[in-house]
Amino acid sequence: NGMRQNMACGIVFAGIYIASLDNLKKGVSVLFYISMTLFAALFHATALFLMPFFLLRDVKLKPIIWIVIYLLSFIFIFENISYLFPEITIVERDYSGYLIGNMADSKASSLGFLVTTLKNVTLLSIMCICKTFDRHRLFSNMVMVSLILTNLGFNVPIIGRINMYFSWFSILIIAIVFSEYKREEVSINNIYFVVLFLVIAVLSIHAFLSPANKLLPYTFLS
Numbered sequence: 001n002g003m004r005q006n007m008a009c010g011i012v013f014a015g016i017y018i019a020s021l022d023n024l025k026k027g028v029s030v031l032f033y034i035s036m037t038l039f040a041a042l043f044h045a046t047a048l049f050l051m052p053f054f055l056l057r058d059v060k061l062k063p064i065i066w067i068v069i070y071l072l073s074f075i076f077i078f079e080n081i082s083y084l085f086p087e088i089t090i091v092e093r094d095y096s097g098y099l100i101g102n103m104a105d106s107k108a109s110s111l112g113f114l115v116t117t118l119k120n121v122t123l124l125s126i127m128c129i130c131k132t133f134d135r136h137r138l139f140s141n142m143v144m145v146s147l148i149l150t151n152l153g154f155n156v157p158i159i160g161r162i163n164m165y166f167s168w169f170s171i172l173i174i175a176i177v178f179s180e181y182k183r184e185e186v187s188i189n190n191i192y193f194v195v196l197f198l199v200i201a202v203l204s205i206h207a208f209l210s211p212a213n214k215l216l217p218y219t220f221l222s
Contacts, residue, residue, distance in 0.1 A: 002164070004043050004044045005043070005044040005046065005161070005164060006164075007040075007043040007044070008040040008041070008043040008044035008046070008047045008165075009040075009164055009165050009168060011036055011037075011039055011040035011043070011047070012036065012037055012040045012047055012050050012165055013165075013168045013169075013172075014036065015032065015033050015035075015036025015037060015040070016033060016054060016138070016142070017172075018032065018036075019032050019033040019036075019054065020057060020138050020139075030054065033054045034051065037050055037051055046161060046162060046165075047165070049162055049165075050165055053142070053145065054138075056137075056138055056141040056142060056145070057137060057138035057141070059137075059141055060137060061133075061141075062133075063127070063128045063133050066133070066144045067124070067128075069144075069148060070124065070144065070147055070148055070151075073147075073148045073151040073152060074151050076151055076152045076154065076155070077113075077151055077154045077155075079155075080155040080156070112203075112206075113154060115199060115202065115203060116150065116203065117150075118195075118199055119196065119199040119200060119203065120147045120150060122192055122195050122196045122199065123143070123147075123170060123173070123174065123196060124144075124147065125192055126174075126177060126189060126192045126193065126196065127140055127143065127173065127177070129189050129192070130177045130180070130181065130189070132173060132176070132177060136173065136176060139169050139172055139173050139176070140173060142166055142169035143166070143169045143170050143173050145166050146163055146166035146167050146169060146170055149162065149163040149166060150163060174196070178193070181193075
């Protein structure tokens, strides 16, 4: 199961969050992040891929540029790029099997992807309206990487595995924006929030009920 990688995800997520605090000097924050990433790699070697992404805190792109890049990434839904990846082996662990994107149920996968895309587009709209790219640059950039990797990983499972590290930032940015947002004001953002939470609820319920995740029926052991 994904327990080891989820442990690594939590460590990397905590490392990035703490390292981004304003009271840390830049050199100290970078060293701390590298240390946390190396520690996370003890649980799952894929954490090593995350090493360069802390530099995203210094990347300042206008939202429109991120939107264009995101739209262009939809090309990879129709173009399988798995052949571009070499055989990947890290510390005697072979990841070549994750390069093949044979889906068990293409219709179910396509439907799930459409719902996920609706969630991602809604979240991106909220981020643009609330100007998170100016106020929470690193977290917003991490979210955009996650949205783009979602499309790139449609045919390449290993990209989806790497994207597990970035998906947590969508949850963080939703929490930040929701806590800062003045909900008493009537605006189009109210509708976006309702749509976003409904889609998240549908995806969460499906994750529990889906036979693929093998969560049900649950058996209590005495």
